[in-house]
Amino acid sequence: MACCPDITRIRGNSQWPEATIPNPFASYKRTKRYRPMRKLIPYFFIFGVLSSCIDNVDHVEDKYPQQWQLVRMSGEDGQSSKHGGRLEWQEFYLLNPDGTFLKSRLDNGTKISATGVFSVQETPDETTLVLTYDAPSEIIGTCTSDLQETLVFLSNNILIGTWAACDGPGLEYFRVK
Numbered sequence: 185m186a187c188c189p190d191i192t193r194i195r196g197n198s199q200w201p202e203a204t205i206p207n208p209f210a211s212y213k214r215t216k217r218y219r220p221m222r223k224l225i226p227y228f229f230i231f232g233v234l235s236s237c238i239d240n241v242d243h244v245e246d247k248y249p250q251q252w253q254l255v256r257m258s259g260e261d262g263q264s265s266k267h268g269g270r271l272e273w274q275e276f277y278l279l280n281p282d283g284t285f286l287k288s289r290l291d292n293g294t295k296i297s298a299t300g301v302f303s304v305q306e307t308p309d310e311t312t313l314v315l316t317y318d319a320p321s322e323i324i325g326t327c328t329s330d331l332q333e334t335l336v337f338l339s340n341n342i343l344i345g346t347w348a349a350c351d352g353p354g355l356e357y358f359r360v361k
Contacts, residue, residue, distance in 0.1 A: 248281040251361035252343050258354035275323070277315075277343075277357065285315055289323045296323050300331070311337040325352060 254275045273291035279302055280286075288297045298321040305312050317324055317331040326333045327350035335357070336344045345355035 248279055250279040250359060252277040252357040253360045254355060255358045256356040287323055298323055325355060
């Protein structure tokens with residue numbers, strides 16, 4: 185092993201003195217004043233577990249007035265989709281602070297409007313907007329012949345009509361105000 189003189193040093197047969205590194209924590213003594221932090225550890229753990237269980241679902245804001253504009257329309261087959269200027273008609277909902285609403289549609293230059301009252305209903309599965317119209321109108325998008333229309337909130341900014349469930353067009357609205 186004469187060809188590699190460093191091997192003897194690595195094995196411990198070195199003639200060099202061993203280096204000692206001073207320990208800066210050697211004089212540190214544990215005292216009772218540091219023990220209260222140990223008692224807080226379970227509380228931090230419990231806080232972490234409970235805060236991780238908070239429901240992060242977006243809830244519909246209760247700020248009114250709100251305006252919802254039709255942005256996408258899908259066909260009865262669910263395959264075709266139109267948006268922007270290619271929609272068959274333009275329409276919007278205006279939700280007022282007093283619980284009333286206005287639905288307005290512009291179809292081939294003809295403006296049709298309907299009014300009524302609305303309510304927001306929250307369940308564990310979904311949040312819905314229920315519109316009850318004052319009078320019958322051709323712009324009510326519902327599966328039944330009553331004066332009630334239901335829409336589902338996908339988020340604070342997207343509202344989906346339920347008319348597609350009974351062969352009507354799928355309507356998607358975006359919150360603009």
